Amino acid sequence: MRSSVVVVAIGQLLLISPTAAAQKDSVSPAREGTPARVWILPVGIAASAALDPEMREWALRTHTRSLDRFAKSVNPFGTARRLVPAMALTYVTALLTGRESLANGTLNTAAAYIVSDLVESALKPVIGRERPHVEGNSHRFQPFTASGDWHSLPSAHVAHITSIAQAISMQTQSAPITALCSGLVALVAWDRVYEDQHWTSDVTATIALSSVVSGATVRWLESHWSRSHDAEQSAR
Structure with missing residues (x-):
């Protein structure tokens, strides 16, 4: 039973995460955006919601010292104090080494991170979902509250790593990098x-939300930079 629950949960994470499939074949406009794809996100989130009590019970039962230490090592991958300096260091290194594309890509990634963080921070108090450790009831909500005990949805950690993973996957279009990014997202979600x-x-809902927000931000920025470049070329 335990293994089947884990498989289903991981499947849901990968199913609704666009970072799991950054490289896609081109499709005709008629096929793009089919009704089946429209249903992927709500169905995936609904399925994971049905598993909430069982997944919490499983997580509590599987606590060990080794997993506790592993969870502590995974946790920083979703925190600003690690991710922000990493992006800043990457940007400075790119500038010093003359890698303009990497510098621009890092700026796009940072912007996607900021927008996703703003959305996540705004939604937490509005939704007001109680964290599982408080009462263990997944159906308890108290909208418009400042109490951290009611800020379960969305997850800041997951929003942070997902926004960066999505931005990197979109810009690199590399299967190995996408796999690595998806793995990091799944680990932080598990933690x-x-x-x-x-x-x-x-x-799972945070992965879906942050993927959409991050992807939209990167696409807008790339379009903006492209228009600016074309305007400069025309002016010459």
Whole structure:
């Protein structure tokens, strides 16, 4: 039973995460955006919501010292104090080494991170979902509250790593890098459930939300830079 639950949960994470499939074949306009794809996100989130109590019970039962240490090592991958300096260092290094494309890509990634963080921060108090460790009831909500105990959805950790992973995957179009990014997202999502800070549906919904926000931000910026470049070329 335990293994089947884990497989389903991981499947849901990968199913609704665009970072799991950054490289796609081109499709005709008639096929793009089919009704089947429209249903992927709500169905995936609904399925993970149905697993909330069972996944929490499984996570609590599987606590060990080794997993506790592993969770602590995974946790920083979703925190600003690690991710922001990493992006800043990457940008400075790109400038010093003359790698303009990497510098621009890092700026796009940072922008996607900021927008996703703003959206996540705004939604937390509005939704007001109770964290699992408080009462263990996934159906308790108290909208428009400042209490951290009611800020379970969205997950800040998952939003942070997902926004960066999505931006990197979109810009690199590399299968190995996409796989690595998806793995990091899945690990941080697992950590938040394991540490009893979020429900499974919290992390899956956050992956979906941040992927969309991050992707939209990167696409807008790339379009903006492209128009600016074309305007400069025309002015010469």
